[in-house]
Amino acid sequence: MRLTDDLIATDIAAYLEKHEHKSLLRFITCGSVDDGKSTLIGRLLYDSKMIFEDQLATLESDSKKVGTQGENIDFALLVDGLAAEREQGITIDVAYRFFATDKRKFIVADTPGHEQYTRNMATGASTADVAILMVDARKGILTQTRRHSFITTLLGIRKLVVAVNKMDLVGYSEQVYEDIIEDFYAFADELATDLEIQPIPMSALEGVNITSRSNETDWYEGPSLMEYLENVPVGNKRLNASFRMPVQWVNRPNLDFRGFSGQITAGTIKPGDRVKSMPSGKQSTIDRIVTATGDLEEGVAGQSITLTLADEIDCSRGDVIVSADDPTEVSDQFQARILWMSESPLLPGRRYLLKIGSKTVTATVNAPKYGIDVNTLSDIPAKTLELNQIGVTTLSLDQAIPYDPYDVNREMGGFILIDRMTNDTVGLGLIDFALRRASNIHWQAMDMDRATLAEQKGQKPAVLWFTGLSGSGKSTIANALQKLLFAQGKHTFTLDGDNVRHGLNRDLGFTDADRVENIRRVANVARLMSDAGLITLVSFISPFRSERQMARNLMAEGEFIEVYVDTPLDVAEKRDVKGLYKKARAGEIKNFTGIDSPYEPPQNPEITIDTVNHTPEEAAQTILDYLKEKGMFEI
Missing domain, CATH: 3.40.50.300 (P-loop containing nucleotide triphosphate hydrolases)
Structure with missing residues (x-):
């Protein structure tokens, strides 16, 4: 029977309505090479019945091509989309997948484990709420395991699943599992004081402790991975924060309409609320909250909207509209943590482009104060930063920008550095605070110009x-x-x-x-x-x-x-x-x-x-x- 367009539209509408009011959880899988990250996501998609019949047929065929024995399926092929990934059996790029259960919607990022592609892993972690850290039960905690743990916490993730995978290859040994978890907790004590850790023994290939607890690990009393993901509380602290909306576009379709379009990164807004345009500090009142489907009575974090103001004020792309009662700070000098993502080292004193939100400025990055050893989390001397190194440094911009510290607001405190000659993204940065000298030093006026x-x-x-x-x-x-x-x-x-x-x-x-x-x-x-x-x-x-x-x-x-x-x-x-x-x-x-x-x-x-x-x-x-x-x- 051939489905009509009306039936297809009805099915789509029913599907969207079914999932409309479910909460959304973004999570990332990370860890060292060949720890089973892609296999785990493939298993989750398979067990949650998010694979269409034609995809399943292709998966079974591809599994045979890569040498999978018997009736087994190579679940990693579901997310290893690049030809190079399938040929080498590794993950190179970040793969995002959506799936849903009766309780919750999910967006998962499968990130590479190779040290060479740490920058791709950081990209995936930048928007996640939960990190699943994969650990091969045969190898235990490795340097890359520590590096990914540190980067996830650096980027603000505070809920971490330590998934001890491939337990079937160590006979589901409780002692092996306990030794690995003890080793990780000793390292994690230095990561963050508010870190929430959930250890889970599993076998992604065999489906052990993935959707439900398994008899193979009858000594384990915690939740299965899916039980944890469906029930872990992820409060949207962005809704309770002060209003922030970086302006992406000044919407001027005709002489009678002038609005400021962007995505709300934090807080809520209603008509009549007082706001400021930063960095100028000019104030006005919200007149309308306009969307493609009509005006809203309230805008909330995550929505893309257009704001019209009661007054004509100078506001353009790159500016930020904020709550008048709690505006952002403005500065042109900062201390920041930087993850260097280029094979060419950081050259202190060189001018790079800094992109934060919709604003791009020129920044001079100074020599690092120190680097960070990912194994011990101790400070180490550093004159520059090499590929995948993390360090703390200061930087000066050619103009002041509105910002919030990264730990307060990811979108308002996170930035990337771009090489001005090649246009390559070379670094990822997190603003800690503005330097006091930025507000204490001023140009001295001279009579003789x-x-x-x-x-x-x-x-x-x-x-x-x-x-x-x-x-x-x-x-x-x-x-x-x-x-x-x-x-x-x-x-x-x-x-x-x-x-x-x-x-x-x-x-x-x-x-x-x-x-x-x-x-x-x-x-x-x-x-x-x-x-x-x-x-x-x-x-x-x-x-x-x-x-x-x-x-x-x-x-x-x-x-x-x-x-x-x-x-x-x-x-x-x-x-x-x-x-x-x-x-x-x-x-x-x-x-x-x-x-x-x-x-x-x-x-x-x-x-x-x-x-x-x-x-x-x-x-x-x-x-x-x-x-x-x-x-x-x-x-």
């Missing part, structure tokens, strides 16, 4: 940034140019890489992180000299485009002039006035640009100098002519 100082000197300020390989001739050309400028009666100063390292930057080495900090300091000094009205010549290798762009952003429009001293590596090596290339080739100097450390040539420099076919004096005259053409000597 930069325009007045420049006029006194009869010139326009400029920063000529010479970049190129060691031995390319940067300093020689800068020196020749300074002589020409002096002859023209211009006020100049030169910041040379070697000279600066004798004083201001004598504490820095030549690692990538130190090079970033080297340029950050010099760029800020060059900015101060520009404010003084000087023409500043900066001669540094400055190998990374990101830091040169940072320096450019510090200067006023048109004042930063990038001079690329383009000299081939073989030519620079032949010159080798200081003998550095020879030492680098011999392995006596590490992190030498062009040899074992990269140089990123400028893509659109204002001036390119060819030192193979031109003398330093000719190059200096070329730059001088450019400055005159651009009117840099005219006030």
Whole structure:
């Protein structure tokens, strides 16, 4: 019999109505490699009858292809969706699945166990209420077990199931189970004081203690996994919190309507409530709560709505509408916990994009205060963060943002860091608190401004940034140019890489992180000299485009002039006035640009100098002519 559209629509409506008023639990499975996470979720889907007949037929067929014996089903194939996952028998990506029982709805995230994919696991944990930590009964508590336990609690999960899986492979030994749980409790004492732990012995493959308690573990008196998931209380503390709604879109379909659209992340709101737009602090009153199906009398956390206000106030994407009685804090400097998610290490002093809610700003991440050892949870020294490392650091933003500490509000206190050049997500961060100096330090107004100082000197300020390989001739050309400028009666100063390292930057080495900090300091000094009205010549290798762009952003429009001293590596090596290339080739100097450390040539420099076919004096005259053409000597 062919189902009509009306019958299908009726079935869908009945299904939705049946589940409409059930509570929703989000949980995550995590743990080390091959502990049975995907198999467990497949078993839950199978036992809750959430697999269609065609899916079951495909599953049975695929199970035979991967070598599953007899009538057994490889439940892991239900969630290992990528071809690479099925070929290798591992989980790589985060797989989300929905299922429901008579008591509750569930969304489960199956996350990878490999250390390489810890960042994917953190993504899955960021929205979960409960974490199921899988432990192979044969292996016990491993480093990755500890790492995932720490990350889940770091991200705010306070209900943890310790699922000791594969008990069938240890003869359902009570002693093995007790030893593992004792080991975990000793570690968990340092995780969080309010952590709720439920240990369960099980076999996901055999279905032991999954939907009901099994005779194989008659010594165990706790709930089965499904009994726990159906009954664990998960209070929605977001509903009892102060109102927060990040603005995602200013809704202006016509001249008669202006609303602010977004998802409520915390609290409730009603027409007539007083609100503020942060960070401006402008106040108004809620006029309407608009949705696609009509106006609401009340909006609650989790709903996507459009708010109209009684007053016309300045509010745009990235701002946050909050309760006027309990607004967010606003700051541009924070202490934060960061999980580094990139194979390239954190470079302290480098500027990254920081995305929090619908707001994106530029952030400078400082050197970590300390890292965290996931085995002992003790603080360890750290100058940078490598892939999957966790550390505590401070960061400065280019503008103040509204926020709540992460432990108070996940959405208002959690952020990601994005590499500005590659657009890759490189870090996950949690705001702890604002730094007091953010509110105590202010710009001091001066009567003599930069325009007045420049006029006194009869010139326009400029920063000529010479970049190129060691031995390319940067300093020689800068020196020749300074002589020409002096002859023209211009006020100049030169910041040379070697000279600066004798004083201001004598504490820095030549690692990538130190090079970033080297340029950050010099760029800020060059900015101060520009404010003084000087023409500043900066001669540094400055190998990374990101830091040169940072320096450019510090200067006023048109004042930063990038001079690329383009000299081939073989030519620079032949010159080798200081003998550095020879030492680098011999392995006596590490992190030498062009040899074992990269140089990123400028893509659109204002001036390119060819030192193979031109003398330093000719190059200096070329730059001088450019400055005159651009009117840099005219006030």
